[in-house]
Amino acid sequence: MTDQRSxxxxxxxxxxxxxxxxxLTFTIMLLAGSPAVQPQRVLDQDALARAVLNGVESDAAFAKPPTVDDVSCPASIPVEAGREFKCxxxxxxxxxxxxxxxxxxxIEDDQGDLSLG
Structure with a gap:
């Protein structure tokens, strides 16, 4: 009986x-900023709108140049190299x-560099 208790x-x-x-392992990973717990990076909407606007500013389709408020892009786009979308x-x-x-x-690379087409 004592052996069972032991x-x-x-x-x-x-x-x-x-x-x-x-x-302890989970706490260390959380404090160290493990990729598993870091939020996903997304494109800055204002910078994206300015970049798109610079790409079409001189386009002949406009009677007057559009402003940043005239640009609409999908929201919360993850920064992933090769991802394509339209604004x-x-x-x-x-x-x-x-x-x-x-x-x-x-999106050209994981730093968020863009190319417009």
Whole structure:
């Protein structure tokens, strides 16, 4: 009977030690900024709108140059190399044009560098 109690105490002590090690490991990873816990990086919406606007500012589809407020892009775009999406520039057109332009944007690298097409 004493052997069973001793064995049970040993198993419980070992289980508590394993749980403590797991908690310590998780805490260290959290404090060290492990990629598993860091939030995903997304493009800055204002910088994206300015970049798109610079790409279409002299376009003939607009009677007057559009402003940053005329640019609409998808929200919260993750910074992933190779990702492509489109932004819409809705400005004022003249009698021959709509004043609407679509700009294809590609994220070139994981630093958020963009190319416009």
């Amino acid at each position: 064995f049970a105490r040993t198993v419980i002590a070992l289980s508590l030690a394993v749980i403590a090690c797991c908690a 819409k520039v809705n400005g004022v057109g003249d009698g021959n044009s709509s004043g609407l332009a679509w700009v294809k944007v590609k």
